[in-house]
Amino acid sequence: MSSSNPTPLDLTLDGGTLTARLVDIPSVSGDEQALADAIETALRGYPHLSVDRHGNNVVARTNLGRAERVVLAGHLDTVPIADNLPSWVEGDLLHGCGTTDMKSGVAVQLRLAATVPEPNRDLTFVFYDCEEVEASRNGLGHLAKDHPEWLAGDFAVLMEPSGGMVEGGCQGTLRAQVRLTGVRAHSARSWLGDNAIHHAAEVLTRLENYQPRRVEIDGLEYREGLNAVRIDGGVAGNVIPDECVVTVNFRYAPDRDEVDAEKHVREVFDGFELTVTDFAVGALPGLSQPAAQAFLEATGGQARAKFGWTDVARFSALGVPAVNYGPGDPNLAHKREEYCSLSAIAEVEDRMRAWLTS
Template identity: 60%
Template sequence: MLNPLTPEVLADPVALTRALVDIESVSRNEKEIADCVEEVLRGVAHLSVERFGNTVMARTDLGRAQRVVLAGHLDTVPLAGNFPATVDGDLMYGCGTSDMKSGVALALHLAVAAPEPRYDVTYFFYEAEEIDSAYNGLNLVAQAHPEWLTADFAMLLEPTYGVVEAGCQGTMRARVRTSGRRAHAARSWRGVNAIHAAGDLLRRLEAYEARTVTIDGCTYREGMNAVRITGGIAGNVIPDSCEVEVNYRFAPDRTEEQAQAHVREVLDGFEVEVTDSAAGALPGLAAPLAQEFLAAVDAAPVAKLGWTDVARFAALGIPALNFGPGDPMLAHAADEHVEIPKIRDGAAMLRRWLTSV
């Protein structure tokens, strides 16, 4: 297959976004897009390139005093009748247009077009961000090649609609079980209905009053919600078990341990098993490189409502921010799209930040 990422396409971040969207890369199927990105970057004289799985890393080594990371994930959620990309006026539709191939396009465009940045730059184009963290390309790199992640500042090109989103929420999932006694549905009084018993849990979650927390001027809104419920044996049997999956999004002033204690406190009296957890990241706005980037954007930052890999960098002591042209409200939607002027504006802003002296 001919690589669609031609020099003409790489020179135009809008055309590059469309070309990337038109390479299907649902999580765990990123080989084709990673191959195309790797081939392009290996042809760029000012970059050294490494690959681990379907994660491609390229870096400058110009002897600059500071190093920054620009990172974007190559995978998307499953297609929803929105492939390949289409354009309607100033809108580009398609799976991944917002989350986050328009952001990936900015990084890839700059990797090729900015040979003399004022910082040394490490570019990551990584796999499997949209699924379990065990497959996440940055997580795998952190285990196998932690030295690749060394930097003074990191930028995740996640969808932020062209504003800076600082830090991120933590996230926790838990299974909450109720039990009962099985019986024939025609003689239901002989049993105890475990699904009915979950009603108390659901009412408790419905009445839950979530915190709103402001840190460094950024306001994080928490939430604790039932996101899945399973139970029942057959259409004529009173169920003896029910399981509710609960997702808790917590502000970054709470550790994972504190978040788990809070979940157990709220759900006291129920059997709770925490199945997945990831810490959030504080805004990190005081870092000098973050201040330089904010000055280039010339707009007040807001909180990132969601988890992103800024948390991974924050855990390493590397301040990190989110910035990208996509609209986070459109991520994963069937009508996912990106505004073309946001792509152009984002590319121009990042170029000014990376290349101005």
């Protein structure tokens, strides 16, 4: 799948400059080939790494016979560009699409791959596509299905933006549609119909009165949330609608499984027709694992819960404890004004380098 003229990358550049180079290679979900080609070509130039490729997913590994193997993973794709390329620098801030989510983290991975030839743990570097779109296209999922041995390890770090703090586990997510029905009629004779949109009021009232759960796991507090994210209804400006659909999203703590999460949502909307349309299970933080404890100590000793779903859940399903740790601010992900601190990139790299060489 490699193109004949991949964009060259110099992995000896400092982390901030390398991030800018990555950002300036557009890689919106589904269009990651140029960036994957450039990364594959650069990594093949280092004899201490073995490099494999599957689609637009690139995996590089050391094979030093260490007692422990750590997987460092990051996705190559970004959300659609919003007039924020090419990248530009203002003071300590690098602006541009993907700076935070998550080319700064990918730059740290590449720097470590190139400049730590004899780490104290064997390392696997995973660069994968299509994280920002539907789960069926996720490159890490394809690797887990087709080459699970490439992802084997004792511990994994997702270089997702976390503000330079370890974020343990991740929430699960469930989407469902609540369907309301009525009787269609002319709006001038509304008493002959039954307005389905009006029936949505009870659904919205239940959501407004909903008390989300907070739960502590491994010392981290996860906050759940159940919210309406879309309402569809209406036929024409002079018609009483006979159908309305409220789409809800349940973000749940990782102590729930898929069955429990769905049961809870159905209990909230008891009496209504509900169809689950999408789900992804969460991941427990796993901070009690020795490898996770060592990583936590090396990166400052502080951790918080991950609000949102990330691919740590895929590693958890493979039996590999995983955390999120990267230089970007997660609150800036997907924003038009996305940026990342250059000093934060350097700090995350320095901490991980110390962890892998001390």
